[in-house]
Amino acid sequence: MDYFPAFLDLKSKKCVIVGGGEVAHRKTKAVLKSGAIAYIISIEFSEKFNDFPKDRCFLIKDEFNSQHLTDATLVIAATDSLSINKKVANEANKLGIPVNVVDEPSLCSFIMPALIDKSPVVIGISTGGNSPVLTRRIKEIIEVNLPSNIGLLSKIMGSWRKRVKERFNSFDMRLKFWEKLMDSEVPQLVFKNKLVLADQKIQEQLRNNSFENSVGxxxxxxxxxxxxxxxxxxxxxxMYQCDVVLYDRLVSKEVLNxxxxxxxxxxxxxxxxQHTVEQHKINEMLILLAKEGKKVLRxxxxxxxIFGRGGEEINELAKSNIPFQVVPGxxxxxxxxxxxxxxxTHRDYSQSVRFLTGHLKDGKLDIDWKNLNNKQETLVFYMGLLSLPKICEELMKHGMPSSMPIAAIEHGTxxxxxxVTSTLDKISLEVLELELKSPTTFIVGEVVKLRGHLNWYG
Ligand SMILES: C[S@@+](CC[C@H](N)C(=O)[O-])C[C@H]1O[C@@H](n2cnc3c(N)ncnc32)[C@H](O)[C@@H]1O
Known part of the structure; x- marks a missing residue:
């Protein structure tokens, strides 16, 4: 490890920032956020400095000298003059005060990480000054996986620490309590802002001293x-917090990763x-796993x-009093x-869109064909690969022109x-010749013509 990561308590401590421009302003802002008293040394200051609180941010119009560092806890050199920055670093080093020189890692005794600030949860990221772009990417990855109100959860946990300590005098017991609390529904309740319920659950769990029977x-x-x-x-x-995942064949490898x-x-x-595991068995598995206290990702x-049988699955969960959430895709x-x-849809071609299933039930399609012959409406057929000839035949039989455009999209996205784009009378043969496989979706309507100039994905 090139640098030792540490969080400093700067509350009411003197921090010196040398420089009066944009960069110094940014650094001052960061330092003030942590409760420090900032002393800014510069001959000139940008206007923006006047926005800082006057009782915690002192603007000292002067050339930098070592006297400015008396009693300082931290120093940042942020001028655009390398010689001044070097001088600041030398003086700070002589006095043993940690110093950061902006964009000059070799002069720094500490570097500042990129921050994800969800106070009191703060995450610092550093690539040791090697790659700001990589730092930003890492930040994005973490941000995406972090609930926006993780800070609130941290505060709530903090507010219970004393009571938990009084209840359990051994460190191991306390650790067990917190671990189980994190695995319980409490974090989710906090993320959903159900704070009263979350509080009740913590109280209950503290009283019971057992989570063994808790439902997932x-x-x-x-x-x-x-x-x-x-x-x-x-x-x-x-997806990142589940204990177990039950997934369908349609879920792509990249998504599963x-x-x-x-x-x-x-x-x-x-x-x-092909229903490898029958639906009722999947429902049973979901209930069983949740009853074991697991977080189950379906x-x-x-x-x-949408043609996903999600409604049936949660219906069974609801009947068994298993908590669940639904996330659209x-x-x-x-x-x-x-x-x-x-x-x-498109203002000139189609004012509505209809999702239909081409799934054959006992070899038949249960569709109200009479109502589908509307030139202004787009039809989207799911699960229509096997029934495509029948779909086209019925649409034409009920008045749709044989020249109506249709697109088949295999493994979309x-x-x-x-x-494959074609017309109602020809598509079945083309799909057969090109050996299109499941999953394939069909779009029927004038809008298909727009692909001619709107195709962007190749
Ligand atoms: C059982 S349905 C599930 C639909 C799914 N719940 C949805 O909202 O997309 C399966 C059908 O979805 C369509 N489908 C799913 N993923 C697809 C993809 N990547 N490309 C084309 N069609 C897809 C196909 O029509 C497939 O036969």
Whole structure:
């Protein structure tokens, strides 16, 4: 490790910043945030310095000299003159005061990390001054996975520390208590701002001294059509905190890679034509795992509430009093439409859009064909690969012109995406010839023509 990471308590401590420009202003702002008293030394100051509180930020119009460092806890040199910055570093080093020189790592006795500030939770990130871009990327990754009110959780936990200490006098017991609390529903209640309930639960858990029988929770999460960047922030967070994941065949490998690696992975292999694990068994597994106190991620392709049987699964959970949350995902229709350059609605062509299932039940399609012949409406067929000839035949039989444009999108939003555009009378043959496989979604309507000039994904 090149640097020793430490958090300093600067409350009411004298910090000296040398410089009066933009950079010095930024550093002063950071130092003041931690409760320090700032002394800024410069011949000139930018106007912005006047916004700082006068009782904690003293502007000293002077050339820097060692006297300015008397009783200082920390020094930052932020002038645009290398010679002044060097002088500041030398004087600070002589007095043994930690010094940071902006953009001059060799003159620094400490460096300042990039911060994620969700006070009192503060995360510092450093690449040892090697790569600010990498630092920013790391920051993004952490930010995405951090609930916005993690600071509040930290405050609440802090407010209980004394009582927990009184209740358990051994360190091990206290550790166990906090670990179990973190695994309980309390953090989620705080994140949902249900603070009274969270408080009650902590009280209960403190009284019981046992979490053994506590029930877990199920997260019914939409994994989107394939591109992992289409996952919501909430989906990502829950994917990272689950104990076990039950996933369908439709969930892409890239999306699955975002699940906490040490979670237990269970493939329930469900696809429209082949139910590897029957639905009622999946429902039972979800209930059983949650009753064991686990955080269970039920990860589905697309959106769980659009041809995803999500409603049935949570219905069973509700009946068994298992807590759950539902996180929507990008459904195949929007994903495929966007990545194929086909807007599902368009002022000039289509005023509405209808999602339909082409899933055959006892060899039949249960669709109200009479109401589908509307030139102003886009139709999106899910699970229509096997039934495509029947879909096209019925649409034409009910008045849709055989020249109506139709697009087939296979593996939409992924690197393997294939798009075929055709017309109702020809598509079935083309899909057969090109050997399109599941998952494929079909878009029917005038909007398909727009792909000609809106295709951006290749
Ligand atoms: C059982 S449904 C699940 C739909 C899913 N819940 C959703 O909201 O997208 C399966 C159908 O979704 C469509 N589908 C899902 N992912 C797709 C993808 N990446 N590309 C094309 N179609 C997809 C296909 O029509 C597939 O047959």
């Amino acid at each position: 929770e199920v997260y019914l999460v939409g994994g989107g059509p394939g591109d992992p960047e289409l996952l919501t922030l909430k989906a990502l967070r829950l 975002k699940v906490r690696p040490d979670a237990e992975f269970i493939s329930v292999g469900k696809s429209e034509s 990860l589905k392709g697309g959106d769980p509430f 990008v459904t195949a229709a929007s994903g495929c439409g966007s990545y194929a350059g086909i807007p599902l 992924t690197y393997n995406q294939r798009v």
